[in-house]
Amino acid sequence: MxxxxxxxxxxxxxxxxxxxxxxxxxxxxxxxxxxxxxxxFKKIEILSSSDASQRFYELLCSSPHIAPLVEDLCITSVLEKFVLCAYLDPSGDYMSGRALSLILPLLTELIRISLIDTGDVNHQTGLQYSRSWNKMEPPLQSALANVFSSPRLEAVHLCGLVLESPCHLLSLFSEATALREMSLSRLYFTQAEHKPWPESQLWRPKLRFLLLNASSFDFCQYLVNPQIDLTHVRTLRVATPSPEQRRKIVLATSLRHSRGVEHLGTYLAYNFEMHISDLSPDLFTTNLRSIHFFSLLIVELLGVFVKMCPHDSRLEYVTLEGFADFQQVTPVPELHTAIDATVAHLPALKTIEMRCIMGENESSAVFTQWETDVQTAVSSLVRRGVLRLTTIRFGQGSGSLLPIGWE
CATH class of the missing domain: 1.20.1280 (Monooxygenase)
Incomplete structure (x- = not known):
């Protein structure tokens, strides 16, 4: 040819x-x-079966030219609902695989790694459904620790893992000087008391993307530390039950001479009324370009947003995502006034997207009626040409109640 x-x-x-x-x-x-x-071979995904790891190891041994091509490794543990029980041994999956501890040292050009447990979560304990660091075999612990501290590592995604403490977690990455992306969700700790990060110890990563889904523990306070520099973070997604810690971590990204967060996502789940007062103007940092809220009642959230958003904001994109009330949306005259008062002073604004999550059995006709009602209720946004209404089907997420992008 x-x-x-x-x-x-x-x-x-x-x-x-x-x-x-x-x-x-x-x-x-x-x-x-x-x-x-x-x-x-740039991205390799290995399911939790030991056979898959063993076959991949044999391939790397027989074809050594492949290992340097692998830049992104995703190790997924798949747990079905019917095997979950209170006595599930968290060591019986990829964490105990000998082949994996042999594979990792061969991947010398690895820059991204993901450890993901797709099983359902017990939101009260978490421990029985997640993989435990202490249950790993020592060679695997050592191999993973070497990857996590590698000066080549640029991105890490951990979902569904039990560790000793927040300090233990942070220490695994303290020397990863190239680390720019970190996603942490469904992590649990075995120690009852968590010591703060030592003031004398540096944490060298300079993250630009940080996702924290701390639904069952308050991890944010361990990142708000003078030794942990978050001022390089430009994209921040935080799902935490503590509004105060959420504000602290947003402010921690805006200290000193930092430009601050440009793309912010915050998760306001479970009880919308409890969180209305938690939406602080502090979230609107100087260089914020996009903001993404998740809540139960997105039409009501729109009203809160337009009253809270500063008139000098540089926002370009606003996304309000969540479950909609498919009963008829009642127009609120005051909402038109609030929208006009805010949107008129947002010269950079391009889109306000209301992203509705629908159940698998709900018909598109239900959304069409809701769409018509919303357009009537916020006709001023329609008139300005900035309103966008879209849907996401429930079940298109990552194996939990959260939609894509929050884990």
Missing amino acids: DLPQELVDTILDILHDDIPSLKSCSLAARTFVISARKHI
């Missing part, structure tokens, strides 16, 4: 996430093989 290599590379770059097509291309001609292989 007489094609310039640059053209071949461009074609395969376009197909970078289409694995079946990449595999077909790699069989078409020798000129496709190297570029196709680079994309095929």
Whole structure:
């Protein structure tokens, strides 16, 4: 096949996430093989079965040129509802796999790693449904610790894991100088008392993206520490039952000469009325470009938002996501006035999106009626051309009650 290599590379770059097509291309001609292989092995996902880890280890041993191609490793533990019980042994999954401890040292170019437990969560204890660090075999603990502290590591995602303490968690990444993205959700700690991060110890990552889903523990206070520099964070997503800690971590990203958060997401679940007073103007930092709220009653949240938003805000995109009341939306005259008073002074505003989560059995006709009612209730936004109404089907999330993007 007489094609310039640059053209071949461009074609395969376009197909970078289409694995079946990449595999077909790699069989078409020798000129496709190297570029196709680079994309095929760039991200590897391993399910929790030990067979999968063992097969991948054997592949790396027989084809050593593959290991340097792997940049993103996702290890997923799948637990079905019918196996969950109070006596579930959290060591019986990927955490006990010997092959994984042999695989990790071979992936010398790894820059992203994810450990994800997709099982249902007991929101009161969490422990019986999550994977435990202390239950891992020592070689696996050591291999993971080496990855977490690697100067090459740029991103980490932990979901469903039991550790000793917040200090233990932070210490695993304290030397990861290249770490820029951190997502932490459904993490639990075994120690009853949590010591603060030592003042004499530096924490070297300079995060730009931070996601905290601390639904069953208040982890934020351990990050609000002079030794942990959060002033580089530009995208922050926080789901915590403590409004005070949420405000503290937002403010911690805006200290000194930082530009502050540009993209903020905050989760106001369970009881909307309890959280109305918790929406503080402190959330609207100077350089905020987008804000994303999750709440139960998104129409009511719109009214709170327009009353709270500063008139000099640089906001461009506002997303109000949650479950809608499909009863008829009653127009509130005062809401029109509040909307006009706020939106008229937001010159950068492009879109206010109300993203409605629908049940799997709810028909599209229900949303259509709700859409009509909302457009009538907030006609001033329709007139300005900034309102967008969309839906997400319940069950399209990440295995919990949270929708995509919050874990």
